[in-house]
Amino acid sequence: MTMFSSRNWREYPHRYRREASKFTKSGKTYHPKRLVDPETGDTEQTTVILPDEGKIVTYTVIRVAPSQWGDLSPYGLAIVELTDGTKVFGQLTDCDVDKIEIGMEVRLEFRRIQSEGHHGVLSYGHKFVPKWF
Amino acid sequence: MRTVCIVGVGMSQWGEVWKQSLRDIHTDAALKAIKNSGVDHIDSMYVGCMSGGMFVGQEHLASLLTDYMGMRGLPATRVESACASGGLAVRSAYIEVASGISDIVMASGVEKMTDVDGDEATYALAAAADQEFEVFHGATFPGLYAMMAHVHIAKYGTTREMLSAISVKNHNNGSMNPVAQYPFKVTMDQVANSVMVADPLHILDCSPITDGAAAAILCTEEIAKSLGKPYVKIIGTSVGTDTIQLAQRADLTTIKAATIAANGAFKMAGKTINDIEFCEVHDCFTIAELMVLESIGKYKPGKAGEAILAGETALDGAFPVNTSGGLKSKGHPVGATGVAQVIEVYKQLTGQAEGDRQLKSSPKIGMTQNMGGSGGSSVVHIMEVA
Numbered sequence: 001m002t003m004f005s006s007r008n009w010r011e012y013p014h015r016y017r018r019e020a021s022k023f024t025k026s027g028k029t030y031h032p033k034r035l036v037d038p039e040t041g042d043t044e045q046t047t048v049i050l051p052d053e054g055k056i057v058t059y060t061v062i063r064v065a066p067s068q069w070g071d072l073s074p075y076g077l078a079i080v081e082l083t084d085g086t087k088v089f090g091q092l093t094d095c096d097v098d099k100i101e102i103g104m105e106v107r108l109e110f111r112r113i114q115s116e117g118h119h120g121v122l123s124y125g126h127k128f129v130p131k132w133f
Numbered sequence: 134m135r136t137v138c139i140v141g142v143g144m145s146q147w148g149e150v151w152k153q154s155l156r157d158i159h160t161d162a163a164l165k166a167i168k169n170s171g172v173d174h175i176d177s178m179y180v181g182c183m184s185g186g187m188f189v190g191q192e193h194l195a196s197l198l199t200d201y202m203g204m205r206g207l208p209a210t211r212v213e214s215a216c217a218s219g220g221l222a223v224r225s226a227y228i229e230v231a232s233g234i235s236d237i238v239m240a241s242g243v244e245k246m247t248d249v250d251g252d253e254a255t256y257a258l259a260a261a262a263d264q265e266f267e268v269f270h271g272a273t274f275p276g277l278y279a280m281m282a283h284v285h286i287a288k289y290g291t292t293r294e295m296l297s298a299i300s301v302k303n304h305n306n307g308s309m310n311p312v313a314q315y316p317f318k319v320t321m322d323q324v325a326n327s328v329m330v331a332d333p334l335h336i337l338d339c340s341p342i343t344d345g346a347a348a349a350i351l352c353t354e355e356i357a358k359s360l361g362k363p364y365v366k367i368i369g370t371s372v373g374t375d376t377i378q379l380a381q382r383a384d385l386t387t388i389k390a391a392t393i394a395a396n397g398a399f400k401m402a403g404k405t406i407n408d409i410e411f412c413e414v415h416d417c418f419t420i421a422e423l424m425v426l427e428s429i430g431k432y433k434p435g436k437a438g439e440a441i442l443a444g445e446t447a448l449d450g451a452f453p454v455n456t457s458g459g460l461k462s463k464g465h466p467v468g469a470t471g472v473a474q475v476i477e478v479y480k481q482l483t484g485q486a487e488g489d490r491q492l493k494s495s496p497k498i499g500m501t502q503n504m505g506g507s508g509g510s511s512v513v514h515i516m517e518v519a
Contacts (some may be wrong), residue, residue, distance in 0.1 A: 058283045
């Protein structure tokens with residue numbers, strides 16, 4: 001089942017430019033962008049660019065991987081709290097999977113996420129890289 | 134609202150059922166439930182199925198399945214809430230009977246998961262997570278629960294032994310369930326030494342891929358009485374939702390949707406967690422059972438693990454959990470699981486659980502907690518002996 005490429009480029013603002021919604025009343029930021037603040041129901045917002053550094057909130061190491069990531073297996077996945085408090089999900093790279101831990105500092109780099117598979121096109125976005133590199 | 138009862142149940146054999154199709158296993162469970170209840174007809178049907186489309190390329194299931202049951206024309210509805218689809222089917226049937234629209238309604242669930250290879254099954258299941266911002270990055274379901282497990286371990290000191298003990302307990306219970314996919318016992322060492330799937334979860338922390346169907350007949354108390362068979366009353370039903378994307382949750386050590394659903398069901402039933410004598414919970418992964426027991430208020434945050442190690446949730450413990458074997462041993466055909474949980478509570482309350490897993494305490498009130506995805510939805514039912 002191949003998806004149309006519109007499914008991919010539609011997300012460019014989130015994946016390529018890390019665009020997020022910052023809601024006026026709550027001051028909270030959400031990635032990806034959304035129309036309504038889930039906490040307050042507020043719709044008034046500005047578009048902000050997420051910071052590119054943060055700390056690992058939690059992680060796992062995928063050792064049984066879907067086939068499109070088979071060549072990367074085992075790979076780390078993490079939820080990272082960025083310096084502005086927003087949390088984002090992503091894959092770790094350039095990283096010894098046995099050394100991943102909660103609290104580890106990472107930066108977001110622009111990388112290829114999928115080469116084929118269900119999206120059917122080259123897909124890019126952020127990956128987390130440990131800051132010691 | 135009218136009182137709603139369960140008067141009959143049926144299940145297909147769960148497992149890798151190569152010779153039977155989705156429509157076969159559903160028909161098997163549905164006809165068994167109708168026969169078991171003694172009703173001469175049903176007024177309508179709700180069928181829970183997560184992804185007939187991705188697992189067997191078949192949607193439009195409500196019509197297809199009524200046709201194959203020999204009931205063309207029957208009002209039928211398919212409901213979906215990922216792995217909580219079955220629970221939602223029971224709740225939908227409950228509402229139709231309680232409201233007075235129908236007197237006898239079947240709630241069923243089905244999933245045929247082994248017609249695709251493991252890779253496709255993983256992809257179909259992952260559709261219960263956020264496709265664009267989790268699955269896109271390589272997330273799998275064991276991976277998402279593993280991420281919750283790591284936070285729970287870091288915050289509360291949850292141990293490998295606590296997680297392993299859940300798998301050991303559920304396999305022990307499932308070894309006495311004739312329809313279970315994996316009716317054998319496992320040891321603490323076998324769990325701890327099994328293949329790592331997504332750190333810290335091993336393969337024996339994970340529920341399997343299963344073909345299976347389950348069905349229950351819901352009706353008014355007047356009809357239930359007239360049938361002269363054992364029945365139970367549903368006294369609480371509730372559903373809760375939460376963001377399906379883990380990164381958007383404030384606290385990863387608790388399942389908020391389960392808390393919402395449990396509290397809703399307690400309020401409706403006029404009961405508290407202390408009135409519940411046993412429970413079927415959604416142990417898609419060992420960590421899920423532990424977190425749910427805390428989320429529904431049975432144990433304080435971080436305290437479920439110790440209780441599990443102390444045997445409190447065992448068959449002969451103070452609060453038996455997953456007497457059926459749970460998803461871990463009985464199997465997890467995602468759309469059918471929620472219905473099967475209700476069936477186990479029905480059987481325990483009416484003294485019909487097979488073998489030695491029938492609770493000796495003659496319980497009066499039991500509860501089910503069914504969960505969608507990584508906790509994006511949860512359905513809770515409370516049942517009482519008639």
